[in-house]
Amino acid sequence: MSTATVIQGQLKVPVLDLKAQYQTIKDEIQTAINSVLENQHFILGPEVKALEAEIAAYCGTKYAVGVASGTDALILGLKACGIGPGDEVIVPSFTFIATADAVSMLGAKPVFADIQAGTFNVDPESVERQITPRTRAIIPVHLYGQAADMDPIISLARKHNLQVLEDTAQAIGATYKGRRVASIGDLGCISFFPSKNLGGYGDGGMVVTNSEQLHRHLISLRAHGSIKKYFSEEQGWNSRLDELQAAILRVKLRHLDTWSSQRREVASRYDALLGNVKGVITPARNGFGDHVFHQYTIRVKHRDQVQKRLGELGVTTMVYYPTPIHMQPIYGGLNQHEGDFPITEQASKEALSLPIFPELTQDQSHHVSEALAQVLAE
Numbered sequence: 001m002s003t004a005t006v007i008q009g010q011l012k013v014p015v016l017d018l019k020a021q022y023q024t025i026k027d028e029i030q031t032a033i034n035s036v037l038e039n040q041h042f043i044l045g046p047e048v049k050a051l052e053a054e055i056a057a058y059c060g061t062k063y064a065v066g067v068a069s070g071t072d073a074l075i076l077g078l079k080a081c082g083i084g085p086g087d088e089v090i091v092p093s094f095t096f097i098a099t100a101d102a103v104s105m106l107g108a109k110p111v112f113a114d115i116q117a118g119t120f121n122v123d124p125e126s127v128e129r130q131i132t133p134r135t136r137a138i139i140p141v142h143l144y145g146q147a148a149d150m151d152p153i154i155s156l157a158r159k160h161n162l163q164v165l166e167d168t169a170q171a172i173g174a175t176y177k178g179r180r181v182a183s184i185g186d187l188g189c190i191s192f193f194p195s196k197n198l199g200g201y202g203d204g205g206m207v208v209t210n211s212e213q214l215h216r217h218l219i220s221l222r223a224h225g226s227i228k229k230y231f232s233e234e235q236g237w238n239s240r241l242d243e244l245q246a247a248i249l250r251v252k253l254r255h256l257d258t259w260s261s262q263r264r265e266v267a268s269r270y271d272a273l274l275g276n277v278k279g280v281i282t283p284a285r286n287g288f289g290d291h292v293f294h295q296y297t298i299r300v301k302h303r304d305q306v307q308k309r310l311g312e313l314g315v316t317t318m319v320y321y322p323t324p325i326h327m328q329p330i331y332g333g334l335n336q337h338e339g340d341f342p343i344t345e346q347a348s349k350e351a352l353s354l355p356i357f358p359e360l361t362q363d364q365s366h367h368v369s370e371a372l373a374q375v376l377a378e
Contacts, residue, residue: 011367013355015316016195020359021259025251032247039243044223047246052206054253055190059172060183061208063215066241067222070169070191073205074102076239077187078137080207080217081163083108087136092122093324094344095141099167100325103139109334111135112326114341118284120144120297120351123343124152131156137163142171142181144320144353145197145263145294146286150176150184157185165189172198173260175289182208192241192249197263197294198256200245262358263293266365270296270354273369279376281350295320299350306375307352313371318353 022029036047048066056064067073083089085107091099093112100110114126120143127138138157140148150166157164164185168174172190174181182188192204207218220227225236267283274280281299285291297320300306307317324344326336338345354368 010314011364012314013316013360013364013368015318015353015355016357017359018194018199018357020357024359025255028251029248032251033244036243036247042243044240045243045246047243047250048241051241051246051250051253054250055206056208058253058256059180059188059208061188062210063212064206064208065215065218065222066246067205067207067218068239068241069203070189070193070196070205071098071102072222072237072239073189073191073207074098074139074165074167075105076218076221076237077165077189077207078102078106078108079221080214081137081165081186083136083163086134088132088134089137089139090127090130090135091139091325092141092143092344093326093341094120094321094347095143095167095325096169096321097325097328097330098169099139099141100331104330108136109134110325110331112324112336112341114343115143115347116149117343117347119146119148119286120347121146121148121286122153124149124156126341127153128156131160131162135160135162137165139165139167140185141167141169142174144283144297145171145174145292146283147171147174147176147181147288149286149288154184163187169193169196170294171292172196173256173290174292177288179289183210186211187214192245197259197292198249198252200249200252202245204241204245204249206241259358260290260292263356264291266356266358266360267291267293267296269362269365270356270369273365274298274372277369277373277376280372293356295353296356297351297353299347300352300376301350303350303352306372309375309378310368310371313375315368315371316355319351320353321351322348324348 052064087108103110168182169191192200225232225234
């Protein structure tokens with residue numbers, strides 16, 4: 001790596017650049033949008049149906065159900081599995097709040113588990129320690145684009161008769177021992193939030209499954225508890241992926257594997273540039289399959305000061321996540337305390353996500369790496 005001093009304001013590197021991606025597919029996107037406008041079918045039309053078939057085929061499942069958001073995918077997925085008041089669902093404490101919030105929305109109790117130090121993913125041994133007679137499900141999160149260790153989680157679920165819902169919001173396309181994530185548990189929940197590796201131009205989500213029964217239940221839940229129009233059999237939601245988003249996502253799905261490969265190239269470049277920088281712990285690979293690098297998350301001491309100084313040098317970074325869920329005010333009544341999940345709490349103080357997107361240039365990645373080396377040397 002160059003030892004040249006990074007000049008403040010010399011080069012600006014955003015943490016994500018959706019405009020760069022849009023420029024490469026602009027004509028395809030406009031054609032897809034115009035097709036929907038000409039068709040004038042906006043809710044649960046042919047684009048949604050086609051995308052559901054394509055996502056199911058991509059993930060390796062029999063069924064897929066488009067919903068309004070990734071959070072709704074979790075809520076409806078849990079409801080389809082029969083989760084309700086009095087039930088407990090085990091979730092990692094180191095994830096976005098939606099993973100636990102979806103459990104709470106159904107009147108169930110999220111029970112937290114710690115993570116593995118290297119990968120940031122949930123620790124199966126910690127999951128096992130949290131199982132009680134009230135436990136009904138486990139939600140492993142494939143954090144930052146890398147699959148959680150699913151075999152021991154599935155084994156625990158079978159032993160205790162539990163449902164497994166994969167939170168695949170950050171990891172569509174990642175693999176675990178030859179299988180796509182989202183296809184391993186009972187259900188896979190996907191987010192199409194714009195910043196995701198497969199992101200729409202608004203909110204959107206999908207649930208995938210191999211179960212015909214769960215598929216039928218999800219179809220009902222997303223439309224006011226109705227399979228037959230104007231005939232509601234249960235309490236449901238209005239949670240439908242719209243045609244415009246589906247049309248856009250169908251275009252982007254065709255490019256997803258290429259983008260994932262480019263993300264891995266950027267990650268490898270960072271690995272080489274940062275390998276000898278003192279004070280940086282680069283992301284660990286668990287060796288179970290393809291990492292799709294939704295985030296390239298390093299560990300550094302004095303993280304907040306490092307982030308502030310990087311910003312002054314034109315490098316935008318993000319912290320996912322500064323406060324573990326078990327320490328969030330919303331869950332203050334669960335009698336959780338600092339020190340309960342030490343690996344999670346340490347990660348929340350050290351994790352820093354560097355800019356990563358398929359179009360990140362070599363100059364930009366060099367600038368990020370040199371700026372980080374300079375800051376740590378300071």
